[in-house]
Each structure stands twice: as C-alpha cells, then as structure tokens.
Amino acid sequence: MSRIPSTMDLSRLDSDARLRVLDGPLMERTPDPALQAVVEEAARTTDFPIALVSLVGSRIQFFRAQVGLPPELEAARATDRCSSFCQFVVAGERPLQVEDAEGDPSLPRELVERYGIRAYFGFPLRVGGQTVGSLCVIDVRARQLAAGSLEALARLAERASARLESLASSWAFASLGEGDRAHRAWLELVERQPLLSLSEQFSRGALSLPELQRALGVLAHLSGEAEK
Amino acid sequence: MLALIDTLRQEHQRLRQLLGQCEAAAPSQLRGHLGPLRETFLALKSSKERLYGEADAVCRADGDENGLIVLGILCRNTLVMSDAILSFMANLDGIPDAHLQPRFRTVAQAMRSVLDVEERSLFPLCLRHTAAPPAPADARPVPHRSQRVAP
Numbered sequence: 001m002s003r004i005p006s007t008m009d010l011s012r013l014d015s016d017a018r019l020r021v022l023d024g025p026l027m028e029r030t031p032d033p034a035l036q037a038v039v040e041e042a043a044r045t046t047d048f049p050i051a052l053v054s055l056v057g058s059r060i061q062f063f064r065a066q067v068g069l070p071p072e073l074e075a076a077r078a079t080d081r082c083s084s085f086c087q088f089v090v091a092g093e094r095p096l097q098v099e100d101a102e103g104d105p106s107l108p109r110e111l112v113e114r115y116g117i118r119a120y121f122g123f124p125l126r127v128g129g130q131t132v133g134s135l136c137v138i139d140v141r142a143r144q145l146a147a148g149s150l151e152a153l154a155r156l157a158e159r160a161s162a163r164l165e166s167l168a169s170s171w172a173f174a175s176l177g178e179g180d181r182a183h184r185a186w187l188e189l190v191e192r193q194p195l196l197s198l199s200e201q202f203s204r205g206a207l208s209l210p211e212l213q214r215a216l217g218v219l220a221h222l223s224g225e226a227e228k
Numbered sequence: 229m230l231a232l233i234d235t236l237r238q239e240h241q242r243l244r245q246l247l248g249q250c251e252a253a254a255p256s257q258l259r260g261h262l263g264p265l266r267e268t269f270l271a272l273k274s275s276k277e278r279l280y281g282e283a284d285a286v287c288r289a290d291g292d293e294n295g296l297i298v299l300g301i302l303c304r305n306t307l308v309m310s311d312a313i314l315s316f317m318a319n320l321d322g323i324p325d326a327h328l329q330p331r332f333r334t335v336a337q338a339m340r341s342v343l344d345v346e347e348r349s350l351f352p353l354c355l356r357h358t359a360a361p362p363a364p365a366d367a368r369p370v371p372h373r374s375q376r377v378a379p
Contacts, residue, residue: 024327024330028334179319179321179322179323180322181319181322182319182320182321182322182323183322184319185312185315185316185318185319186316186323186331186334188312188315188316189309189312189313189315189316189334189335189338190334192308192309192312193309193338195304195305195308195309196305196306196309196338196341196342196345197341198305199301199302199305199306199341199345199349200341200344200345202301202302202349203302203344203345203348203349204348209294209297209298212301213297213301216301223304223305223308
C-alpha cells in the first residue's frame with residue numbers, strides 16, 4: 001500500500017505551467033468517446049465499479065470521463081481538489097496504490113466518509129510535459145490488484161494521455177499567448193460549473209435534495225471559497 | 229415579489245435574445261456584442277439579489293425550512309456562477325479572437341443554465357409563498373425521478 005509522504009510538495013499543483021495546459025477541449029464537459037472507452041476498459045479489466053479520467057485543476061478534480069459514479073457526482077463531474085486522491089498522483093508524478101483507505105490517516109477523509117471509498121489505484125496522465133491528472137479505478141471494498149492488472153492500467157493511462165494530448169493540440173494553447181488573467185478567469189468559471197450543474201439537475205428533478213447536499217459536501221471548499 | 233418575478237422573466241427573455249445575437253456574430257465581431265450582454269447580466273444579478281432577499285424573508289415568515297435550504301443552495305450556486313461569468317467578461321482583453329468564440333460558448337451555456345435553474349426552481353419556490361395564480365406548466369418544479377410515474 002502507498003502512504004502519502006508528509007513531505008510531498010503539493011505546491012506543484014498550482015504551477016502556472018501546469019494549469020495553463022488545462023484549457024480548451026481538455027476541460028469541456030462534452031463526452032469524448034475515446035476517453036470513455038478507456039475508463040470502460042479500465043473498469044472491465046480490473047473489475048472495479050468506478051473508473052475515471054480525472055484532471056486536477058486549481059480548485060477541483062474534474063472528471064473528463066467516468067464510469068460508475070453515483071448520480072450526483074455524475075452530475076457534478078467534480079469534487080474539491082483537496083478531497084481527491086488524484087491530487088497525490090499529480091503532485092507525486094507517479095502511481096498511487098491504496099488498498100484500503102479506511103486505515104490510512106494520510107488520505108483526505110471526505111470521500112471515504114461520504115462515499116465509502118476504500119480502494120484506489122491511479123496512474124499519471126501527462127500532457128505537454130505536465131502531469132495533469134490521473135486514470136484511476138475505485139472501489140468501496142478494500143482491494144488488491146494483480147501485477148497484470150496494474151500493467152494494463154499503466155497502458156490505458158498512456159492511451160488516455162495520448163488522447164488528451166491530441167485534444168490539447170487542437171487548441172494550440174501555447175502559441176496564441178493568451179494573458180494569464182484571462183486564462184485564470186476562464187478556469188475559475190469552468191471550475192465553478194459543477195455547482196451550477198448540480199443545481200440544474202436538481203431543478204430538473206434528476207437529483208433529490210439529499211443527493212444534492214451530499215455532492216455539495218465534497219465541493220464544500222469550492223462552494224465556500226467562491227462565496228468569500 | 230410577483231412584479232419582480234415578472235420583470236425578471238422579461239429580463240431573462242432579453243438576455244436570451246442578446247445571447248442569440250452573440251452566438252450568431254462572426255468571431256471578429258463577437259467582442260463588440262459582449263458589452264451589452266455584460267451590462268444586462270449585471271443588472272439582472274442585482275434584481276435577483278433583491279428577489280433572493282425577499283424570498284428568504286417569506287420562507288422564514290411561513291416557516292418553510294426545506295424551502296430555505298433549497299433557496300440557500302440555489303441562490304449561492306447561481307450567484308457564485310454569475311460572479312465567475314462577470315469576472316470572465318471583465319477580463320477579455322488578453323483573449324485572442326480565435327479563443328474568444330469557443331470560450332464564449334462555455335459562458336453562454338453557463339448563462340442559460342443560470343436562467344434555467346431560476347425559472348425551474350427559484351421562481352416557483354417564490355410563487356408558492358404568494359397568493360399568485362398557478363405558475364405556467366413549464367415553470368413548475370419537476371418532481372424527483374423517484375416520484376415520477378412511468379408513462
């Protein structure tokens with residue numbers, strides 16, 4: 001089992017160079033069939049109920065593709081970054097294996113307590129030389145993964161990275177020289193979108209009030225920060 | 229409160245028209261259309277803050293605790309998003325024309341979602357606490373999926 005070293009430097013999550021990559025089609029909510037195929041294969045290969053392509057942003061982790069999430073997280077497509085396990089894959093720039101989160105005090109508690117998350121296996125996703133997220137599988141039972149499954153996940157992460165790279169190149173973020181302020185304002189807007197998506201799904205009757213409140217519990221930081 | 233909701237519905241219509249004009253504009257002309265859109269959205273936000281205040285007061289007066297919870301969540305989420313939209317629109321200077329149009333699509337979608345949430349949930353919630361005639365069918369809150377009867 002991996003423990004998060006207390007010395008892990010999380011400041012690299014906020015590096016301008018890394019956040020600049022999170023732009024254009026990478027942060028769109030439109031489904032991407034290629035990334036969807038990756039998460040479906042990841043779940044099937046490992047027999048885990050949940051698989052995600054999670055992009056770790058400035059405030060949230062954004063689920064660019066997912067399978068197996070409960071309805072409210074499917075609607076939000078995000079949790080607070082500080083609640084995520086994927087932040088450690090990005091900050092550490094290496095895979096993270098958690099066989100049982102229950103007894104691991106080095107991990108954030110929100111997802112463990114609200115959603116009963118126990119097992120997590122995540123592999124880095126890289127775009128433009130930056131680690132932007134994690135391909136991960138998640139279960140509510142304590143689990144182990146055989147070496148063959150871990151290798152398969154590593155290969156799928158490479159496939160997801162290649163697809164993300166292709167999406168990013170269509171945007172040509174580096175060549176157009178957009179100002180930092182403009183990019184940050186746009187990222188802030190995109191990262192608050194989960195709050196609105198939840199409200200929208202609640203308004204349409206697709207989420208109950210308890211489901212809405214549960215999802216807001218893992219977006220409390222975003223919600224509170226935005227309110228200030 | 230009824231008059232305020234009527235005014236807001238008209239302003240929503242106006243905003244949707246402006247959004248349509250922005251979406252139809254050529255990339256080189258889009259920037260010029262965004263000024264009026266921002267002004268209208270800003271004025272609308274101010275009217276909504278007034279409505280939320282009034283709605284909060286009537287929910288409290290009627291002892292509608294569930295309504296207060298819903299009102300609190302939806303108001304916070306829509307206002308937070310509105311602030312982000314306005315902040316984006318105040319920082320257009322560094323955005324090349326080639327980026328502006330795709331970025332604007334995200335903004336337009338967010339604006340429409342804000343209007344949608346308010347019309348589907350907040351206005352009906354306010355109307356429940358007035359002696360108003362029933363809201364039009366498209367403004368009534370949709371029941372949760374577990375309460376729907378299969379056709």
